[in-house]
Amino acid sequence: MSLILNIETATKNCSVSLAKDGITILAKEIAEQGYSHAEKLHVFIEEVLKETNTNFQELKAVAVSKGPGSYTGLRIGVSAAKGICYALNIPLISVDTLQVLARKVNIEEGIIIPMLDARRMEVYSAVFDKNHTRMMEVQAEVLSSESYSEIEEKAYFIGDCQEKCKTVLTKDNFHFLENIIFPSANEMSILSFQKFNNQEFEDVAYFEPFYLKEFMLNAKK
Known part of the structure; x- marks a missing residue:
């Protein structure tokens, strides 16, 4: 035990x-x-x-x-x-x-993108698949309208910076899970x-x- x-x-x-x-x-x-x-x-x-x-x-x-x-x-x-x-x-x-945060989400398809607020338009982020396997290492990035533009599958964004993320991450396949924050x-x-x-x-x-x-x-x- x-x-x-x-x-x-x-x-x-x-x-x-x-x-x-x-x-x-x-x-x-x-x-x-x-x-x-x-x-x-x-x-x-x-x-x-x-x-x-x-x-x-x-x-x-x-x-x-x-x-x-x-x-x-x-x-x-x-x-x-x-x-x-x-x-x-x-x-x-x-x-x-960010791996801990990602495990709060269970999806059947797509990817999980946990983000934590840094300051202004800066975030700490990573990418995980539906099985919570890491696809991209943790990084610090400044968000823009071009961020994650190459992603065509469903992407679920979680974390404490979703409000500011919504202003620039506007693709139809982007989904924000507002109840998953911390x-x-x-x-x-x-x-x-x-x-x-x-x-x-x-x-x-x-x-x-x-x-x-x-x-x-x-x-x-």
């Missing part, structure tokens, strides 16, 4: 789940306009463990959403995950934030379990979130 604690703080959604063998047992989350991660994260961790009658010592690993996303949110989540892993001497697992620790469960089984662990001392900082620096020039 593999009990894994999942932490997702890359966006305004502060989310924690406990999973057993890849299936979520309990999740707690809240998405607020003002980031409340510093106040809520450790409370959610304690509540999830208490309500499932789980002790910290029973955890086999901690998984954290690695980004891209909010600099502050990522730092808070990674710091908490590292602290628990170091104290318990258990593995640290990192999961791609990634959640609930969808991390199967991904972290797969990495646990494959022993894809991070170095607790040296692991850093994936900020896409180089793009941000270049954009300022």
